[in-house]
């Protein structure tokens with residue numbers, strides 16, 4: 001295991017432990033101004049506390065209950081979906097519901113097969129291993145994982161070339177929970193080894209409303225119906241954003257008003273933070289702006305778009321794009337990303353009669369990338 005991955009794993013593990021061992025340390029966390037700790041304290045702890053995602057919740061509850069009944073580790077679970085929808089939360093809940101320790105790591109931290117072997121060799125019967133961003137694991141580690149998932153065994157290769165020897169290493173039965181924002185990037189041998197796959201969808205405003213109210217309760221924030229609704233409707237279907245906006249609106253209410261989050265206060269605060277009525281933030285608007293004003297509505301490749309807005313391709317692709325597509329403002333086509341008529345209207349621009357969107361067929365991000373040059 002490399003020093004970097006050891007540090008990542010241990011730090012993550014410590015963070016998970018802290019989440020679970022300590023009670024909801026909101027007061028302390030808040031006093032220390034630690035936003036990450038506040039976020040951790042807002043996480044639902046059991047499936048019953050999870051709001052929305054009914055189908056995933058029901059399916060997962062069945063998988064876990066059956067495993068508990070058989071007194072066996074549940075099948076490996078793959079969670080996919082855009083950031084902030086609750087993948088880490090669900091991984092923690094799986095471990096908690098199985099009363100099993102949780103180990104956390106991430107794909108980018110596993111740079112060598114040896115890193116993975118070191119993690120796996122420290123596992124105990126029934127442990128849950130959470131690998132975030134599993135699509136970013138190195139190829140040799142990925143191949144080692146196939147065998148570990150299926151046979152609970154890995155071959156650790158010692159040495160190089162003709163003198164190399166493979167030492168088999170038995171691993172106690174464990175449950176792998178993989179999370180990915182890009183399920184399409186997972187090679188099918190890996191995808192097929194997950195016994196249960198759940199795709200998390202963006203949340204409906206009514207669910208976000210409940211999430212905002214629950215978090216406000218935990219944070220001790222007084223909030224009116226209008227205030228909750230306004231935050232929910234600007235949260236881009238994402239609980240993490242709902243919680244973040246709630247914290248910013250709370251700051252505004254505390255400093256500029258009497259502390260109560262009303263519709264008016266939420267409205268003013270979110271305008272100040274440049275989150276518009278549809279929940280689009282600066283990056284979303286920058287993507288649409290560049291697409292319409294600089295590239296005439298597209299089609300344009302995602303890498304070009306990312307350079308034009310000064311962001312990483314992954315950020316545009318994984319953070320901005322899914323919400324823009326879902327909002328009907330952007331389409332992925334075989335020739336590149338295209339602004340829809342609604343995007344022009346959203347920016348207050350006239351829809352050009354020659355808009356590239358006419359007749360555009362929406363395709364998945366992976367398909368769109370097959371055709372574009374970036």
Ligand SMILES: Nc1ncnc2c1ncn2[C@@H]1O[C@H](COP(=O)(O)OP(=O)(O)OP(=O)(O)O)[C@@H](O)[C@H]1O
Nearest residue numbers: 039042043050051083084085086087088089239240
């Ligand atoms: N269903 C839910 N009900 C209530 N709160 C939720 C729910 N899902 C997520 N949250 C809240 O949203 C925050 C973000 O969730 P989480 O970290 O699990 O997302 P994620 O999908 O793992 O994101 P990333 O991929 O960026 O790590 C959590 O702190 C949690 O409080």
